[in-house]
């Protein structure tokens with residue numbers, strides 16, 4: 270099957286892809302398209318169906334329904350080794366006692382590429398990943414980061430249409446993981462190959478991706494740029510899973526357009542905004558959740574401006590210094606442990622544990638969704 274396009278060229282398209290194990294729907298009618306050359310992440314908690322989806326793309330698992338098109342051609346009937354995709358695993362599956370060149374040559378040999386062409390392509394790929402002249406080194410002589418690059422080079426040398434990466438940074442220590450985020454992004458640019466990256470780590474997905482799909486219970490909750498997911502979450506799950514948020518639960522007392530008023534069980538009055546995606550499912554009297562980013566909260570009272578809402582009195586509990594900004598937890602009567610992020614400058618620098626403070630946030634930055 271093939272389709273024609275007038276828009277961007279898609280390297281990968283999934284249409285209504287589903288997979289159940291018994292009665293359990295691991296992947297439930299997932300559809301998406303990935304333009305050529307993009308870094309696309311699938312982000313979700315453990316058990317949400319990420320690996321099952323990736324295994325279907327690679328051809329290791331047969332979908333119950335739906336279609337997978339790679340560069341406009343359905344690959345459902347194509348076995349894994351014939352699909353124009355390659356997969357990088359968390360445990361890199363390199364041959365440890367073989368040389369770097371031997372590892373990279375392996376896939377090329379299996380495809381019947383001649384020795385002369387293999388040598389040339391290995392030299393090229395090693396230069397592009399910044400490890401020229403390392404072909405004769407043994408894998409067990411390399412650092413963790415170098416091994417990671419070789420594992421990716423071994424796949425990219427085969428020139429796949431799509432590279433699938435299954436939590437490749439999961440086994441690395443924190444420092445190397447931070448470094449590899451930059452390197453993966455550089456590799457993806459250098460090869461201009463479409464990457465599909467699965468992870469449960471939102472900081473990885475936000476840092477590297479052009480587009481992120483947030484997955485929950487086998488479905489995509491939202492697909493968007495990292496910025497869109499962070500600033501305009503479409504569902505309560507995305508608001509809670511992507512980035513840090515404070516969450517309040519209350520009962521809706523008034524709705525006027527996208528403006529929602531709520532009262533919590535402790536009598537705290539909140540004004541919030543209903544995103545387009547949630548406004549139709551909110552009604553007066555219903556329980557709803559409000560999400561506020563730590564950096565959206567500021568010190569000072571809105572009472573001065575005649576607004577008696579979205580203002581709380583509290584006491585500083587902990588202060589975590591983090592360079593230019595500091596993370597505070599503030600205990601307020603209605604709820605302990607409010608997360609607040611403030612610049613580490615001026616009067617904020619003077620704050621200490623136990624200080625009484627008044628906090629305020631704007632209605633526009635408090636997003637309201639039906640309580641889950």
Ligand code: ATP
Nearest residue numbers: 290293295313314315316317318319320321322469
């Ligand atoms: P993790 O991040 O923990 O790897 P995941 O998001 O990749 O999780 P999957 O491995 O795709 O999730 O699993 C999704 C669900 O499907 C899980 O509840 C899992 O137990 C179930 N599942 C996966 N494979 C099978 C199988 N072969 N038989 C039965 N159930 C399965």
